[in-house]
Amino acid sequence: MTKSASMTRRLMLWLGGATLLFWVCAAPIGALVMREEFDEVFDSALQRNAQRLMPLVIDDLFQRAHSHDPRRIGNLAPEHKEYFTYQVRDRVGRVLLPSHGALAQSFDDAPLRHGFWETATHCIYTEEVVSGTLFLQIADPLDHRREAAMEGALSLFVPILLLAPLSMAVIWVVIRRSLAPIEVLRQEIGARDGGNLSPIGMIGLPVELDTIAASVDRLLERLRTALDAEREFAANSAHELRTPIAGALAQTQRLVAELPQGAAKARARGIETSLSSLAHLVEKLLQLARAESGIGIADHAIDLVPTIRLVVDDFGRKPENAGRLILDIDGCATLIRKVDVDAFAIVLRNLIENALIHGLPDTPTTVSVRIDGTIAIANAGPGVPIPELQEVTKRFRRGATTIAAGSGLGLPIAAMLIQRMGASLELASPARGREDGFEAIIRISR
Amino acid sequence: MRILLIEDDKAIGSAVREHAAAGGHAVDWARTLSTARDYAAVAPYGLVLLDLHLPDGNGIDYLREMRDRLDATPVIILTARDQISVRIEGLNAGADDYLVKPFDLGELSARIHAVARRYGLRPEPIFSLGTLTIVPAERRVDRDGQTVDLTAREWAVLDSLLRRPGAIVSKTQIEDALYSFGSEIASNAVEVYVSRLRKKIGADRIATVRGVGYRLAVT
Numbered sequence: 001m002t003k004s005a006s007m008t009r010r011l012m013l014w015l016g017g018a019t020l021l022f023w024v025c026a027a028p029i030g031a032l033v034m035r036e037e038f039d040e041v042f043d044s045a046l047q048r049n050a051q052r053l054m055p056l057v058i059d060d061l062f063q064r065a066h067s068h069d070p071r072r073i074g075n076l077a078p079e080h081k082e083y084f085t086y087q088v089r090d091r092v093g094r095v096l097l098p099s100h101g102a103l104a105q106s107f108d109d110a111p112l113r114h115g116f117w118e119t120a121t122h123c124i125y126t127e128e129v130v131s132g133t134l135f136l137q138i139a140d141p142l143d144h145r146r147e148a149a150m151e152g153a154l155s156l157f158v159p160i161l162l163l164a165p166l167s168m169a170v171i172w173v174v175i176r177r178s179l180a181p182i183e184v185l186r187q188e189i190g191a192r193d194g195g196n197l198s199p200i201g202m203i204g205l206p207v208e209l210d211t212i213a214a215s216v217d218r219l220l221e222r223l224r225t226a227l228d229a230e231r232e233f234a235a236n237s238a239h240e241l242r243t244p245i246a247g248a249l250a251q252t253q254r255l256v257a258e259l260p261q262g263a264a265k266a267r268a269r270g271i272e273t274s275l276s277s278l279a280h281l282v283e284k285l286l287q288l289a290r291a292e293s294g295i296g297i298a299d300h301a302i303d304l305v306p307t308i309r310l311v312v313d314d315f316g317r318k319p320e321n322a323g324r325l326i327l328d329i330d331g332c333a334t335l336i337r338k339v340d341v342d343a344f345a346i347v348l349r350n351l352i353e354n355a356l357i358h359g360l361p362d363t364p365t366t367v368s369v370r371i372d373g374t375i376a377i378a379n380a381g382p383g384v385p386i387p388e389l390q391e392v393t394k395r396f397r398r399g400a401t402t403i404a405a406g407s408g409l410g411l412p413i414a415a416m417l418i419q420r421m422g423a424s425l426e427l428a429s430p431a432r433g434r435e436d437g438f439e440a441i442i443r444i445s446r
Numbered sequence: 447m448r449i450l451l452i453e454d455d456k457a458i459g460s461a462v463r464e465h466a467a468a469g470g471h472a473v474d475w476a477r478t479l480s481t482a483r484d485y486a487a488v489a490p491y492g493l494v495l496l497d498l499h500l501p502d503g504n505g506i507d508y509l510r511e512m513r514d515r516l517d518a519t520p521v522i523i524l525t526a527r528d529q530i531s532v533r534i535e536g537l538n539a540g541a542d543d544y545l546v547k548p549f550d551l552g553e554l555s556a557r558i559h560a561v562a563r564r565y566g567l568r569p570e571p572i573f574s575l576g577t578l579t580i581v582p583a584e585r586r587v588d589r590d591g592q593t594v595d596l597t598a599r600e601w602a603v604l605d606s607l608l609r610r611p612g613a614i615v616s617k618t619q620i621e622d623a624l625y626s627f628g629s630e631i632a633s634n635a636v637e638v639y640v641s642r643l644r645k646k647i648g649a650d651r652i653a654t655v656r657g658v659g660y661r662l663a664v665t
Contacts, residue, residue, distance in 0.1 A: 239499055242526035246548030247457025253551045254461045257468065279548045283528070307530055317560075318553065345530035 007182070011175045016168050023160050023167075031153035038148050042140055043116060046125045049084055050138045054129055057088050057097060057136060086138040096134070107137055118142070181205050189216060196299055197224040230293035238286050245282060249275045284409040287346050291416045301338040304444075305329065305369060311348045312367050321356060328368040335369060337444045339421045347417050348375070350410035351440045355379040358438060373446070376432070378439035384429035392427065418442060447492035447562060447605060448472045448622050452482045452508070453524065454500050458547070462495065462524075465551045466558070470585060470601030472623055479503045486512075489622060491519050492609075493558060498525040498536070506539050513540040520561045524549070559583050573608065575664060578647055582608060587647060594646050599624055603639045607652065607662040616659040 087107060088097040110117045110124040112135045117124045122139040129136060188200045199217045252272045259265040309327065316325045348367075355365040359379030368376045384392070393415040395408065418425045423444040431439035449466055453459040454477045463473040474489065476482035479502050482494075494512075498505035509521055523536045526547040533544045542561045545554060559582065573580040579588040585601060587594040596604065606623040607615055620636050632638070640660060644652050653663050 238528060239526040242528075242547045243455050243458070246526065247455050247461070249548045250458050250461030250465075250551055254464050257465070257551075275548070286528075307534075310530065310533065317556070319556075341534070342529040342531050 008175055008179055012172060015171050015175070019167050019171065020164055023164050027156050027160050030156050031149070034152045035149040038145060038152065042145055043123070046084070046123065046138055046140050050125050050127045050136055053086060053138065054127055054136055058129060058134065061088065061096060083144055084138055084140055086136060089135045089137065091133050107139060110137055181209050185209055185213060192220060227293055231290065231295065234286055234289040234293055237289070241282050241286070245275060245279045249279065284413065287413050288409060290346065291413050291420070295340045295343045295420070298338055298340045301336045302341055304335040304337055304344060305333065307341055307345055308348060308367065308369060308375065311345055311352065315352055315356065324356060324364055325352070326364045326366045328366055330368060330370055332369045332371050335373060337446065339444060343417045343421060347414045347442065350414040351377045354410045355438065373444065375442040376439055378431040378437055380434065380437045383436055384438050389427050389429060448489065449493045449495060450482060450485055450491040451475045451495045452479065452500065452505065453495070453497045454478065461551065462554065465554065468598055469555055470598045470605050472602060472625055479508050482508065493561060494519055494521045496521050496523050498523060498527060506536060509536070509539045509541060520565050522557055522561060573611065575651060578651060580608065589647060596646065599639055600643050600646070603643055607660060611662050612664040614655050614659050614661045620660065
């Protein structure tokens with residue numbers, strides 16, 4: 001399964017990318033628009049200057065009417081850089097009056113008609129006067145315009161170089177702050193499991209999340225009620241089913257004790273055996289019901305060693321198990337783990353029962369608690385082939401090692417509960433340190 | 447031994463009572479906790495067999511009551527609740543043992559013997575008195591290598607004397623061990639069963655302490 005991308009990462013990528021793209025596109029567009037606007041401003045200035053110069057130039061020309069040589073306006077001001085240059089031409093194109101610094105090549109090819117004209121180096125505006133006999137041409141160098149546009153564009157791009165990372169940082173902070181309640185809610189929901197179904201009950205969540213938290217709380221409440229009902233049913237069923245079976249079995253055993261030897265006694269013994277099998281099957285089904293109702297994880301840690309002693313003692317006191325069960329604590333006086341004690345006892349009972357049923361008669365089954373926290377149940381007997389090992393935790397798969405097969409539910413119940421406890425079950429055959437037998441090893445993390 | 451059986455199920459109760467009686471115990475059967483309280487108030491018991499799920503309350507509460515009033519009578523819990531947590535709760539409340547239903551009556555007998563032994567009611571599992579050998583766990587008596595057959599009531603008398611070998615056991619204590627509530631009690635019943643027992647195990651084995659009771663002659 002692929003790992004889901006985080007919302008923060010996704011939002012950062014999309015919002016950051018979109019913002020960056022916006023900046024990158026907006027700056028050139030802004031520069032182009034600015035260039036257009038600059039051109040309009042420069043053109044307008046060019047036109048205005050031509051119109052202002054016009055009366056002065058005509059007046060000057062008419063006062064010097066009889067000279068045929070081109071004249072130049074005197075250089076009254078100190079030497080300086082000229083942006084605008086102009087010249088006055090007659091209808092045949094002869095230059096009558098050039099301004100200071102005006103170069104003939106600046107006006108090359110500019111036609112003698114009203115309007116703007118652009119050469120490789122200048123933008124030229126021509127104004128027609130005195131009924132088309134005189135033309136005033138005023139030129140603005142394009143370099144001047146390019147320089148203005150470039151400086152304008154730089155004034156856009158340089159702040160962007162600073163603003164882009166800053167905006168990324170701002171977006172990251174805003175996203176983190178906005179998603180913080182989601183993270184808190186996620187952690188709260190993640191802390192819920194079979195052992196913790198308490199309501200989330202968070203106050204001060206944003207409106208969007210408040211609805212989710214309320215829905216989760218309702219679901220948890222419903223789940224808790226359903227699980228409680230199922231557990232209560234399993235517990236009540238245990239009493240309601242076991243009691244009549246116990247009564248029937250006890251009465252049958254009294255019957256066996258009172259009947260004289262014969263067919264009736266043999267029949268009563270048959271009923272006793274059937275009732276014992278029924279009791280065993282009911283026990284397994286009730287354990288299965290409990291396992292499926294979600295027992296396993298507890299909200300507090302307990303010492304498992306006393307429980308192990310109790311369960312082993314319980315088996316050891318049965319006459320058929322006399323001398324067949326060895327408890328090896330190996331100096332591990334305590335084993336503190338956060339598991340449900342009833343679930344753990346069911347696991348242990350099933351694994352010990354399985355080992356005793358399938359172990360060779362008159363050979364011991366060992367229950368070991370190791371310092372590393374593992375609990376191992378090993379017997380002596382025929383080995384279990386590896387393919388069969390993989391199948392024995394499935395329901396109603398009975399081992400083929402003995403005629404006195406179990407219910408086919410013991411190992412599946414143990415495996416299910418161990419999974420719910422968050423522990424692991426390793427099945428090995430032959431048992432460790434032996435050439436035969438079967439071993440079940442439980443590892444419960446701290 | 448006189449046993450108080452607290453069990454509301456008729457089939458289980460009657461079978462356990464008959465089985466214990468056949469084992470030489472006097473059994474008073476209470477179907478409710480209130481009846482059990484009444485019985486316990488007037489008779490001393492050597493053992494209580496206690497169900498937990500009872501019509502008028504929880505057996506664990508009754509057990510706690512017993513221990514609170516310093517009643518050290520051994521208690522074996524008989525219950526259909528098989529969770530280890532309930533078992534731990536029962537043992538913590540003061541139970542001596544715990545048997546989950548359905549159980550084998552033979553196993554119940556073994557548990558009763560084990561609890562009785564633990565409480566010092568039978569210091570030795572096997573008694574050898576000269577040519578007489580008594581094995582309480584097997585309810586077996588051998589005399590000169592021959593097994594002696596004892597009835598349930600004869601065994602009950604011998605069992606009450608075995609609890610304190612050599613010490614005087616009053617006639618009332620033997621009566622308590624012989625009869626449960628509701629049984630007919632003949633005025634000379636104890637003398638009759640002691641006399642029968644003497645014939646089977648030897649007259650010199652049971653000494654009479656006039657006006658006080660009887661004792662098992664261990665020397």
